[in-house]
Amino acid sequence: MLIKTRGIVLKTTAFSESSVIAKIFTESLGMQSYLINGVKKPRAKIPMNFLQSLHLLEFVFNQKSGGGLQRLSEANLSPAFRSIPYNLIKNTIVQFLNEVIYKSVHQDHKDENLFHFIYHALCWFDEVEEADVNFHLSFLLKLSRYLGFGPNLENNPLGNFFDLQEGDYQFMPPAHPYYLEKEDANAFFLLYQTSFENLNEIFLTRSQRKSLLDKILIYYNLHTASFGQIKSHLVLEEILS
Incomplete structure (x- = not known):
């Protein structure tokens, strides 16, 4: 099931050469960990600069019925910090x-x-x-x-x-x-x-x-x-x- 929520980025940990696990405090589920693929690639769908300390996101993820690590499918800064x-x-x-x-x-x-x-x-x-x-x-x-x-x-x-x-x-x-x-x-x-x-x-x-x-x-x-x-x-x- 696809879920859309807002979140506050707290920490990222390298998972593979181009992927990370992000610890995000979410509006609808509290503290959660998400796998984000390809963040370090030149044309990443979710770039690494979205995942800086306390950046504010609106994102979509696929919640698995059996639990386990969830995967972000899309994300946007909401709002993007100006200063x-x-x-x-x-x-x-x-x-x-x-x-x-x-x-x-x-x-x-x-x-x-x-x-x-x-x-x-x-x-x-x-x-x-x-x-x-x-x-x-x-x-x-x-x-x-x-x-x-x-x-x-x-x-x-x-x-x-x-x-x-x-x-x-x-x-x-x-x-x-x-x-x-x-x-x-x-x-x-x-x-x-x-x-x-x-x-x-x-x-x-x-x-x-x-x-x-x-x-x-x-x-x-x-x-x-x-x-x-x-x-x-x-x-x-x-x-x-």
Whole structure:
């Protein structure tokens, strides 16, 4: 049966001389793997540049009744990015986000809310004229809500500590080391609550951004199975310095 859906490309692995297996987070089926033939040929029906990090696709595949690896029959960029591939800061941020999403999104079932959040955030980031240097921080905090461990805001966030392990704000620092001091906890709250369009109202120093990013990655590690070590944030920090 032929199925048409949208997807977000997360990873490709060489399968043969001209074919790859692509890991794609889809709108209708969640995380799926697809065999794509001939992508490295000069006149490929689905060229390799369609399969770059977090590219957005609309594609058709033949779903086999017996399971197994599905094969893509056609695909188009939907939409094609206009600035991300050509803007060094945007592209570096997207490479970093791709690694985090790949290690934290494991749903092999339909999750339209999660899909639409990632899809629309990427479309906005591509369309905005100038890349906000806090976008990746805000994106990851907002993403945590869709992954099931968004910050609990029942206690007043402003002027309190944030417990990374429990995921909530507390009046006193916890006994363990996984928490944010009040200044970082306030910034954490603002980045979580502020829309992407208004991120330019939040001013963070380079050292604050680095500290917050390190703590956000700890937060993901504490709440995501097999999250492991993220490597691309080192390149990101260098580019944003």
